Amino acid sequence: MSSNASWDISTTSDEVAAALSSHIKDKTVLVTGISPDGLGLDFCRAIASHSPKLIILAARNPSKIAAAEEYLRSLHPDVPLKPLQIDLCSLRSVREAAAHVNETVPRVDVLVNNAAMHAKELVRTEDGLETSFSTNHIGHFLLTNLLLKEGGAMRDGGRVVNVTSNSFRRGAILWDDPSFLKTPFGEGWAAYSQSKTANVLFSAALAQRFGDRKVYSYSLHPGLINTAMAKKMDMDNFSQRFNVTLHWKTFAQGTATHVVAAFDPSLEPHNGAFLTDCQIKPITGPEAEWATGKENAERLWKLSEELVGEKF
Numbered sequence: 001m002s003s004n005a006s007w008d009i010s011t012t013s014d015e016v017a018a019a020l021s022s023h024i025k026d027k028t029v030l031v032t033g034i035s036p037d038g039l040g041l042d043f044c045r046a047i048a049s050h051s052p053k054l055i056i057l058a059a060r061n062p063s064k065i066a067a068a069e070e071y072l073r074s075l076h077p078d079v080p081l082k083p084l085q086i087d088l089c090s091l092r093s094v095r096e097a098a099a100h101v102n103e104t105v106p107r108v109d110v111l112v113n114n115a116a117m118h119a120k121e122l123v124r125t126e127d128g129l130e131t132s133f134s135t136n137h138i139g140h141f142l143l144t145n146l147l148l149k150e151g152g153a154m155r156d157g158g159r160v161v162n163v164t165s166n167s168f169r170r171g172a173i174l175w176d177d178p179s180f181l182k183t184p185f186g187e188g189w190a191a192y193s194q195s196k197t198a199n200v201l202f203s204a205a206l207a208q209r210f211g212d213r214k215v216y217s218y219s220l221h222p223g224l225i226n227t228a229m230a231k232k233m234d235m236d237n238f239s240q241r242f243n244v245t246l247h248w249k250t251f252a253q254g255t256a257t258h259v260v261a262a263f264d265p266s267l268e269p270h271n272g273a274f275l276t277d278c279q280i281k282p283i284t285g286p287e288a289e290w291a292t293g294k295e296n297a298e299r300l301w302k303l304s305e306e307l308v309g310e311k312f
């Protein structure tokens with residue numbers, strides 16, 4: 001359970017940040033995907049007033065980083081910010097960004113792997129990977145491990161938050177064809193679900209492998225928020241096709257679980273857990289078969305190492 005049993009679907013990131021203020025103070029936090037109209041930037045907004053040591057704003061587009069800096073400075077002129085350019089669907093770019101962080105930042109306490117995209121068509125990255133899987137999981141897998149390894153800014157441990165989506169409940173990892181060489185791509189839902197299942201298993205794998213090094217990792221579903229991505233995904237059409245009822249959250253409600261996962265010390269005994277609506281939520285139902293279990297987590301780790309060409 002989180003440190004407050006009454007936190008739920010309507011709790012805001014401002015309420016959670018106020019309660020966890022002493023855990024935000026003096027922390028260096030790296031957040032991927034901080035574009036305007038997105039959850040990453042709203043998470044930064046919520047923690048900026050609680051004296052973090054540094055917020056590293058990571059995005060592929062320098063003009064979006066500049067817009068995020070301007071927005072945060074307009075609210076909190078003194079908050080220390082550092083821009084970081086990273087294209088998560090390029091292994092070269094991820095390696096450069098990680099090297100830059102490791103050389104210039106003494107310690108990252110919290111890494112929030114928030115960025116994601118939903119590719120509606122099959123497009124391969126420069127590394128030959130499917131774009132959703134590459135951006136949403138493989139880029140974050142490489143970034144995280146390069147920070148955690150010897151000489152990295154998280155070598156002494158820290159928190160790794162993987163922002164997933166309830167879409168993990170609709171699709172497993174395609175172990176034999178993660179890059180869609182043979183599998184029909186359709187409108188990209190299988191690829192998006194695969195990447196979001198990977199986010200859940202990646203947290204479980206980090207807890208399994210590095211828990212004894214004080215690495216804590218949690219995955220989370222933020223709920224449904226009308227961000228730039230949600231607008232592109234045409235959620236009304238989605239709700240009809242998959243027969244799900246939509247409950248829209250405000251941005252501040254949508255980033256409350258980010259703040260819990262990133263800072264709540266009460267989660268420590270539950271390393272690797274999945275959270276939603278500010279609480280740990282055990283994964284049950286058919287999806288437990290593909291999104292839980294040591295074997296799946298370990299298999300994803302091996303596959304990811306193979307795809308990035310490095311063992312961790």
Ligand SMILES: NC(=O)c1ccc[n+]([C@@H]2O[C@H](COP(=O)([O-])OP(=O)(O)OC[C@H]3O[C@@H](n4cnc5c(N)ncnc54)[C@H](OP(=O)(O)O)[C@@H]3O)[C@@H](O)[C@H]2O)c1
Pocket residue numbers: 032033034035036037038039040059060061064086087088089090113114115116117135163164165166221222223224225226227228229230
């Ligand atoms: N909104 C929802 O209802 C909802 C529901 C479930 C899960 N989520 C999850 O919440 C997280 C945040 O999504 P959001 O809704 O806030 O959407 P968003 O505003 O579109 O944020 C996604 C971020 O990822 C960045 N990104 C995409 N491709 C990238 C790449 N190759 N390299 C670096 N950054 C890249 C985007 O940058 P650009 O602006 O440059 O594209 C953007 O900043 C995602 O993990 C998403 O799966 C959201």
